[in-house]
Amino acid sequence: MKFNTLDINESILKAVEEKGYSEPTPIQEKAIPHALLGKDILGCAQTGTGKTAAFLIPTIQRLKKHDATKIRSLILTPTRELAIQIEENFVEYAKYTNIKSAIIFGGVPQKPQEKAIRQGVDIVVATPGRLLDLINQKLIDIKEIEVFILDEADRMLDMGFLFDVKKIIALLPTKKQTLFFSATMPKEIKELTKTLLHEPVIIEVTPPSSTVDNITQSLYYVDKPNKKNLLLDILKNNKIDSALIFTRTKNNANRLGKFLDAAHIKVGIIHGNKTQSARQIALTKFKKGDIKVLVATDIAARGIDINELSYVFNYDIPTDAEAYVHRIGRTGRAGNNGISISFADIDELDLVKSIQKLIRLEIPVVKEHKFPMLNTIPTPKKKPKSSSNKPKSTKSYASKSNKDSKVSKDGKQSKVVGENKKKNFKDSKKGEYKPYQKNAKSSSKSYSNKSKPTQQRTPKQGTRGR
Structure with missing residues (x-):
């Protein structure tokens, strides 16, 4: 089959041919016709099989029918590098159309991205974090998206983006076309497809998690x-x-x-x-x-x-x-x-x-080489620290270098105020805390109190003096 048999617009077909493509890959051959009809697609294929063109070509053709200033398509991807790759492919496929795009990802200044959005774009290629930032700042509105594309969905899960993806999906309109692509299908991703896709066309050109034959x-x-x-x-x-x-x-x-x-x-x-x-x-x-x-x-x-x-x-x-x-x-x-x-x-x-x-394949082993493995004893794994309900001893908190530490009955550490430590105490009359002071003329202790002069206490009979 040739690309020119897939009912692709002449301007897009010209760009594809200039890129050196004449025959579509299996996933392109199966996905593009259904995508052009506006159907939801669940595509499972390995990396390197042509998924990017499978969703970009029909999306560009669908958006070309209108000339709108609003954001009409969102492509969500897990990494900056992948976002850049998709954007580069978009520029090549759409160069003979009037479709414009912007790329949104973190780790770079936000201002240029804001400027691109304000100038008006049809397609936004974004990573979840920066996209949510711009949405929260009311700089991007995705309520009128016509085509939503989720690429490398399993990688989103691996990188901990699934919660952010769900937040973004909740902001999208109910009526839209969704193209969902993933190299593997973990349980969490399958559950997401059930809520996101409507009567999808399922395309699986290779077994999940397999490797390319060549x-x-x-x-x-x-x-x-x-x-x-x-x-x-x-x-x-x-x-x-x-x-x-x-x-x-x-x-x-x-x-x-x-x-x-x-x-x-x-x-x-x-x-x-x-x-x-x-x-x-x-x-x-x-x-x-x-x-x-x-x-x-x-x-x-x-x-x-x-x-x-x-x-x-x-x-x-x-x-x-x-x-x-x-x-x-x-x-x-x-x-x-x-x-x-x-x-x-x-x-x-x-x-x-x-x-x-x-x-499901045994990788061939190269046995003859200059640096064969000689060590046959695995590194011992560190044992996890055992937890105990016994209260920790006082010695675990107190140290010789810290003579002012002690442990209360509940196991919490507190400080004992020594001779050279500052101390706060509550004035019984004013309810204020005042600093401990040492009398410079004698070794006896005194407390600063404006209402009463310092008096030395006389021990009572039968008690020990201080």
């Missing part, structure tokens, strides 16, 4: 300290045009980036602590080929769209098995072949098993 996967067992050495060996001894390397933490990304840079490999780093501008600069250089390697945390797992990306490395095995699917889905896109290489140390064996169970 990605060659391999697994290396290696001791953790040797991961960087194995990576360097593979990068230097193979003709790798571009490699996206995933780490589990920001610190690992920084350390690995410095190591590769010291080995004279041009590298960029993106993670949550990097500013949006720094992340975009690194990503742009990677796309242009100015740098060969990009090291990233999972923040980039669904925000990078590079058709020519040849290699994806799982330097750290992800703790979430589904993240593996999204990571390696960055390669093998648009029908191209891709290679996924994963490194696993002794502490990551269970994570590998979880991934293989999810994708």
